[in-house]
Amino acid sequence: MNNELYLILIFIMAMLLGYELIKKIPPTLHTPLMSGTNAISGIVIIGSILVITNSSDLTVNILGFISLLLSSINVFGGFIVTDRMLEMFKKPKKKGDK
Amino acid sequence: MDTIYIILYFISSILFILGIKMLSSPLTARRGNVVSFTGMAIAIITTLSSVKYDLNSIIFIFSGILAGGILGLIFAKKVQMTSMPQMVAIFNGLGGLASSLIAFSEILNSKNSISFNIISISILVSILIGSVTFSGSITGFLKLQSLITGKPILIPMRNYLNLLLLLSIIGLMIFTFLNSDNTLIFYILISSCLLLGILIVLPIGGADMPVVIALLNSYSGIVAAFTGFIFSNLALIISGSLIGASGLILTRIMTKAMNRSLANVVLGGFGATTESSSTEISDKSYKSGSSDDIGSLLEYSENIIVVPGYGLAVAQAQHSLKELLDVLVNQEKNVIFAIHPVAGRMPGHMNVLLAEANIDYELLLDLDQVNEKFSQTDVAIVIGANDVVNPAAKLDKTSPIYGMPILDVEKSKSIVVLKRSMNPGFAGLDNDIFYNDKTIMLFGDAKDSIDSVTKSIKELS
Numbered sequence: 001m002n003n004e005l006y007l008i009l010i011f012i013m014a015m016l017l018g019y020e021l022i023k024k025i026p027p028t029l030h031t032p033l034m035s036g037t038n039a040i041s042g043i044v045i046i047g048s049i050l051v052i053t054n055s056s057d058l059t060v061n062i063l064g065f066i067s068l069l070l071s072s073i074n075v076f077g078g079f080i081v082t083d084r085m086l087e088m089f090k091k092p093k094k095k096g097d098k
Numbered sequence: 099m100d101t102i103y104i105i106l107y108f109i110s111s112i113l114f115i116l117g118i119k120m121l122s123s124p125l126t127a128r129r130g131n132v133v134s135f136t137g138m139a140i141a142i143i144t145t146l147s148s149v150k151y152d153l154n155s156i157i158f159i160f161s162g163i164l165a166g167g168i169l170g171l172i173f174a175k176k177v178q179m180t181s182m183p184q185m186v187a188i189f190n191g192l193g194g195l196a197s198s199l200i201a202f203s204e205i206l207n208s209k210n211s212i213s214f215n216i217i218s219i220s221i222l223v224s225i226l227i228g229s230v231t232f233s234g235s236i237t238g239f240l241k242l243q244s245l246i247t248g249k250p251i252l253i254p255m256r257n258y259l260n261l262l263l264l265l266s267i268i269g270l271m272i273f274t275f276l277n278s279d280n281t282l283i284f285y286i287l288i289s290s291c292l293l294l295g296i297l298i299v300l301p302i303g304g305a306d307m308p309v310v311i312a313l314l315n316s317y318s319g320i321v322a323a324f325t326g327f328i329f330s331n332l333a334l335i336i337s338g339s340l341i342g343a344s345g346l347i348l349t350r351i352m353t354k355a356m357n358r359s360l361a362n363v364v365l366g367g368f369g370a371t372t373e374s375s376s377t378e379i380s381d382k383s384y385k386s387g388s389s390d391d392i393g394s395l396l397e398y399s400e401n402i403i404v405v406p407g408y409g410l411a412v413a414q415a416q417h418s419l420k421e422l423l424d425v426l427v428n429q430e431k432n433v434i435f436a437i438h439p440v441a442g443r444m445p446g447h448m449n450v451l452l453a454e455a456n457i458d459y460e461l462l463l464d465l466d467q468v469n470e471k472f473s474q475t476d477v478a479i480v481i482g483a484n485d486v487v488n489p490a491a492k493l494d495k496t497s498p499i500y501g502m503p504i505l506d507v508e509k510s511k512s513i514v515v516l517k518r519s520m521n522p523g524f525a526g527l528d529n530d531i532f533y534n535d536k537t538i539m540l541f542g543d544a545k546d547s548i549d550s551v552t553k554s555i556k557e558l559s
Contacts, residue, residue, distance in 0.1 A: 003330065004216045004327075004330075007216075007326075007327060007330060007332075007335055008216075010332065010335055010336060011323055011326075011327075011335050011339050012339075014111075014323075014335065014336045014339035014340055014343075015339040015340075015342060015343045016343075017115065017340070017343075018118075018339060018340035018341070018342070018343030018344055019343045019346075019347060021115065021118050021119055021122075021340070021343075022118065022340075022343060022344045022347045022348075023347060024119075024122045025118075025121050025122050026122065026123075026124075027351075027437070027439060027445070027446055027449070027464050028124065028437075028446060028449040028453075028459050028462060029121055029122075029124060029127055029446060029449070030348060030351075030444075030445035030446030030449070031182055031186075031444060031445060031446035031447055031449065031450045032121065032127060032131075032446070032450070033118075033121055033344065033348075033445075033446070034186050034311070034312070034315050034344075034345075034348065034444065034445065034446075035182065035185070035186055035189070036117075036118070036121065036130075036131055036134060037118070037315060037319065037340070037341040037344045037345070038186055038189045038190060038193070038315065038318070039134070039135075039138070039189075040114055040117075040134055040137075040138065040319075040337050040340070040341055041190075041193040041318045041319050041322050041337070041338070041341050042138070042193060042196075043138065043141060043322055043333060043334055043337045043338070044193060044196050044197050044200060044321075044322050044325050044334065045142060045145075045163075045196075046141060046142065046145045046329070046331060046333065046334055047196075047197070047200040047325045047326075047328070047329060047331075047334065048162070048196065048199075048200055049142075049145045049146065049149060049159055050145065050149065050329055050331075051200055051203045051204065051207070052155045052158050052159055053149040053150060053151060053155045053159075054149075054207060055203070055207045056152070056154070057206065057207070059206060060203045060206050060207050061154060061155070061158055063199050063200075063202060063203040063206070064158065064199075064200070064203050065158045065161075065162050066196075066199055067195070067196040067197075067199035067200050067203075068158070068159065068162035068163065068166065068196075069162045069165055069166045069169075070166070070192040070193075070195055070196040070199075071166070071192070071193065071196040072162060072163045072165070072166020072167050072169075072170060073166045073167075073169045073170040073173065073189075073192055074166075074170070074189050074192050074193050074196070075138055075142075075166070075167075075170065076166065076167040076170030076171055076174070077169070077170030077171070077173045077174045077185075077189065078170070078174075078189055079131060079134070079135045079138070079174075080170065080171055080174035080175065081173070081174035081177060081182075081185060082131050083128065083131050083132075084174065084175070085179070085182075085450055085453070086124075086127045086128040086131055087128060088450070088453040088454050088456070089124040089127060089128070089453050089459055090124075090128075091124075091125075091458065
C-alpha cells in the first residue's frame with residue numbers, strides 16, 4: 001500500500017512541476033511543445049514491452065505488438081517532426097543593410 | 099524492481115523535465131528535444147534490459163520498434179507544416195489506443211484479478227481515457243482534414259445522450275469488479291468508450307479545434323500516467339503527468355483566448371447560436387480593390403502589421419508572405435506580425451508556419467504586445483482571419499464571440515483584408531471590419547493575392 005501511496009504522490013508532484021514548467025513556455029513554441037509532449041507520451045512503449053514479455057498468450061502478444069507499433073510511431077515520429085519544426089526557429093541571419 | 103532500474107527510470111524522467119524546460123526559449127528548444135529523446139532512449143533500453151525474453155517476444159518487440167520507427171520517420175518527414183494539427187491529432191490518438199490496448203491485454207493476462215485495487219482501477223481508467231482519446235482524436239483529424247464537415251454536427255439531446263453513455267460506462271466498470279471473468283463485458287465497455295469519444299468531438303466546430311487538440315493532448319498524457327500505475331513504473335507516471343499538465347495549460351490558454359469555458363466548448367453551444375446570425379446576410383457596402391491599389395497603399399506606408407489566420411495556412415501562403423515581407427523591409431518599412439492565440443487550428447500554429455517561411459520569430463507579437471501598436475499603424479493587413487479581428491466581440495452582446503479578446507485592427511489608419519469571397523468565415527459570423535470606410539478588400543486565394551501585391555510593389559518602385 002505504501003508503495004502505491006508514493007506513486008500517487010509522485011503523480012501529483014509531477015503534475016505541479018509540469019504546470020510550473022509549461023507556464024513559462026512562450027506561445028511561439030506551443031506547437032513544438034505539443035508535438036514534443038506527443039513524442040514523450042509514446043513512453044507507453046514501456047508498457048507494451050512489459051505486456052509482450054509478461055505473457056506467452058498469442059492474443060496478448062498480438063495486442064502488445066500493435067500497441068508497441070503505435071507507440072513507436074508516436075516516439076520516433078514525434079521527436080523527428082518536433083526537431084524539424086524547431087530547426088526552423090533558428091535566428092535568421094541579419095542581412096547587413098538595415 | 100531492482101534499484102538500478104529505478105534509478106535509470108528516474109534519470110530518464112529528469113531528462114524529460116530538462117528537455118521540456120529547454121523549450122522555454124527558441125535558442126535552446128532544439129537541444130531540449132534531443133535531451134527528451136535521450137530520456138526516452140534510456141527508458142526504453144532500461145525496460146529492454148529488465149525483462150526476460152523468449153524467441154517470440156524478441157521477434158515481436160524488435161519488429162514492432164523497427165516498423166513503428168520507419169513509419170514514424172516517414173510521417174514526420176512527409177507532413178506539411180500546415181497539417182501539423184492533423185499530425186498531432188493522429189499521434190494523440192495513437193498514444194490513446196496504445197494505452198488502452200495495453201490495459202486490455204493486462205485484463206486478458208490476469209483473468210479474475212479485477213478487484214478493488216489501484217492496478218484494476220488504473221486498467222479501467224486507461225481503457226476509458228485511452229479509447230476516448232483515440233476515437234476523439236480520429237474524429238478531430240477527420241474534421242481538420244475536411245473528410246467530414248468541419249461544421250458542428252449537432253445530434254438532438256446530445257448532452258443527455260453523452261451523460262447517459264458516461265453513466266453506463268461507469269456502471270459497466272463497477273460491474274466488472276463483480277464479474278470480471280466475462281470478457282464480453284470489456285468489449286462492450288471499450289465500444290462504449292469509443293462511441294463516447296466520437297460523440298464528444300462531433301458537435302465541436304473547426305474553429306474550436308485548438309481546444310480539442312490541446313485537451314486530447316492532455317488525455318494522452320494522463321492515460322500514460324495511469325499505464326504507469328498498472329506497472330508501478332516511475333518513468334511512465336512522471337512523464338505522463340507532465341504531459342497531462344501541459345495539455346491542461348494549453349487548453350486553458352485557448353479557452354481564455356476565446357473567452358469561453360471548457361464546458362462551453364465541449365458542450366458545443368457555439369454552432370447552435372451562430373446559425374441564426376449567419377442567415378442575416380448584410381447589404382452593407384464594402385470597397386474592393388485591386389492588387390495595384392494595395393501595392394500603392396503599402397508604398398506610402400511606414401508601419402505595417404500583418405494579421406495571419408487560418409486562410410493563410412489553407413492557401414499555403416507563408417512563403418509568399420515572406421517574399422512580400424522582404425520587399426517591404428527592403429524599402430525600410432516596419433513590418434510586424436500580430437498572432438492571436440487561436441489563429442490557426444492548434445496553439446502556436448501560425449508561428450510554426452511563419453518560422454517555416456524563415457520569418458524571424460521576434461517579429462511575431464502576441465495579443466498583449468501588439469494591441470497598443472495598432473493606433474500607430476498605417477496599414478493592417480488581415481490575411482485569411484476573421485473572428486480574431488471581429489469587433490462584434492467587443493460591441494455586440496448577442497454575438498457568440500462576445501467577450502473574446504481581439505486584435506484591434508480598426509485602430510490602424512487603413513485596413514486591407516485578403517479574403518476568398520464575401521462569404522462569412524468558419525464561424526459563420528459577419529464582420530464589421532469588412533464594411534469599415536478604412537478597409538479595402540482584396541478577393542482571391544491568399545497566396546495569389548499576396549503574390550500579386552508583391553508584384554505590384556516591385557513594379558511601382
